[in-house]
Amino acid sequence: MSLRKRLLFAFTLFVAIYRSEASEVNDKFTEFEVVPDILDTLPDDLKSLNITYETGLKVSLGNELKPSEVEKAPTVGWNLIDGGYYALLMTDPDAPSRVNATRREIRHWLVVNIVANNLTSGEEVVSYRGSGPPEGTGLHRYIFLLFKQNSTIALDTANLPNSETDRALTSTRNLMGNFTLTLVGGDLFQAQYEGNAGMISTNISLIFGLVLAQILYTFYEK
Ligand SMILES: *[C@@H]1O[C@H](CO)[C@@H](O)[C@H](O)[C@H]1NC(C)=O
Ligand SMILES: *[C@@H]1O[C@H](CO)[C@@H](O)[C@H](O)[C@H]1NC(C)=O
Ligand SMILES: *[C@@H]1O[C@H](CO)[C@@H](O)[C@H](O)[C@H]1NC(C)=O
Ligand SMILES: *[C@@H]1O[C@H](CO)[C@@H](O)[C@H](O)[C@H]1NC(C)=O
Ligand SMILES: *[C@@H]1O[C@H](CO)[C@@H](O)[C@H](O)[C@H]1NC(C)=O
Secondary structure (H helix, E strand, O other): OOHHHHHHHHHHHHHHHHHHHHHHHHHHHHHOOHHHHOOOOOOOOOEEOEEEOOOOOEOOOOEEOOHHHOOOOOEEEOOOOOOOEEEEEEEEOOOOOOOOOOOOOEEEEEEEEEEOOEHHHOEEEEOOOOOOOOOOOOOEEEEEEEEEOOOOOOHHHHOOOOOHHHHOOOOHHHHHHHHOOEEEEEEEEEEOOOOOHHHHHHHHHHHHHHHHHHHHHHHHHO
């Protein structure tokens, strides 16, 4: 292969990889029905977010995480788009369940006035709350959305609800409309009721171990 062909090949490969990554979030948001459940449309090239929990686990395109793995607020990074201000939202549209979402949406986290891509510079309007889907309600979607603000949001006049009771029956559409937010990025994970599943399996292995020990003991006694 000539150098020119090689360069062309490398360039094509780069474009293909870049394009597939750029549209991956769009594909997943379509697959997981983010439209029409909480949004009317998606921009063409949603940016991906680097959402990492203290447990080292990442939110990635609808993967399943356990409630015990997402208890504390994650770090959220994204490639710098441009300056200006951004808002980050985490919302659960599946309240009480995806099939019967009469309390859609539960607001889990809202940070506004983030400078460029520095999350810690933002103002936390609604404090982070991990996922706690009730027993028997199946998988819930936890959707992260990154918005570009058109200007800073004056919190004293914004009248954003931030109490436990105000978290339910919220609307991403209203939020976007009221503060002129433009969707630029996102990702999602899923979680379901965990209960004491971990405890039960520990107990089962403990019982199994004891039974095995008893069998071995009886065997060697003979
Ligand atoms: C994603 O975030 C984690 C935690 O902040 C960081 O260690 C990692 O380097 C980031 N990855 C990318 C690709 O930016
Ligand atoms: C849907 O959820 C509501 C509570 O939000 C409940 O009263 C109702 O019975 C549920 N319907 C079904 C079909 O599960
Ligand atoms: C991010 O914002 C925080 C809080 O305003 C500030 O202390 C920190 O220096 C900023 N980091 C960068 C890289 O600008
Ligand atoms: C946004 O607009 C809707 C509809 O006009 C309204 O009901 C809601 O309370 C407003 N505020 C927020 C913070 O969503
Ligand atoms: C920015 O949003 C506010 C509402 O939050 C609106 O009143 C204003 O006209 C918008 N400005 C621009 C330039 O779109």
